[in-house]
Amino acid sequence: MKLLIGNKCYSSWSLRPWLLMRVAGIAFTEQLVPLDEPGFKEAVFAAAPGSGGTLPLVVDGDIAVWETLAICEYLHDTYPQAGIWPRDKAARAQARAISSEMHAGFMALRSSCPMNLGKRFAGRDRGPGVARDVERVTGLWRQARERFGAGGPFLYGEFSAADAMYAPVVTRLDIYGIAVDPVSQDYMQAVLALPAYREWLAAALVEPWIVAHDEVDEPALVDLRSH
Structure with a gap:
């Protein structure tokens, strides 16, 4: 594959x-x-x-x-035994629903805060659209964690496709210093601490390419990339 x-x-x-x-x-x-x-x-x-x-x-x-x-x-x-989706039927249904919502929505957050793993920006008001998206995302996270998250630190306990779908949102909230509730913060830390994510990040920080339309036009607090 x-x-x-x-x-x-x-x-x-x-x-x-x-x-x-x-x-x-x-x-x-x-x-x-x-x-x-x-x-x-x-x-x-x-x-x-x-x-x-x-x-x-x-x-x-x-x-x-x-x-x-x-x-x-x-x-x-x-790979039906790999745990791509939660094994519990109700959890799996919700995981698919929120993943579809991620695929199709949250355009204000995605357009105003493009993923750029090499930089960190100061937290500030990024407009009502971003605020609404963050409120909805973190509400979904809290709901999943409260109802289905007892088996581990991820949305449905064990890592699943839903966590993969929301991983870039986790990075955006981290990159742009967007404040979230304690449940969402703990969830974000679990994703950011994943060895697989750390592997991806390490490779990202040594890439030579610059994609101009994903470079935010504001001063960065930190530039982590080596060019």
Whole structure:
């Protein structure tokens, strides 16, 4: 199985399946295709001619799967014992629902606070849209933790696809110094402390590429990248 991803510093969508597969112990080879670089589309279409030309992309023999939620479902079908989704039916239903909400929503947070793992910014008011998104996200986290989280530090106890879907949100709240409630803060720390996430972050900080449209036009408190 091969996983094609974009730059680790910026590609929030690529982080999701990569993190999920690492934590689940699913073996794969990684192909990084730099975003906004010449030959990007050609490389993606070469791997999967019928895809949408976007990343991430899983290629498993003659099967190609793009779109992150579709990748999660393919992994669940292929590795049914890997814990991709929670085993409890009610938890699994909610996990899929909040993952779909993540896939389609929270546009204010995503557009105002792009993922850039190399920098940290001062906390400040980022507008009512971002505030509403943060309130909704943390409300979902608290609900999942309260109802289903007894078996571990993640949304449904053990790490699942829902945690992978929200991992880039965790990084955004951390990067931009956005205050959250204690339950959400504890959850964020569990995600940020994952060895798999630390591996991804270490690789992100030594990447040579700069993606201009994901560079926020404000002074950074800290620039962690080496160029």
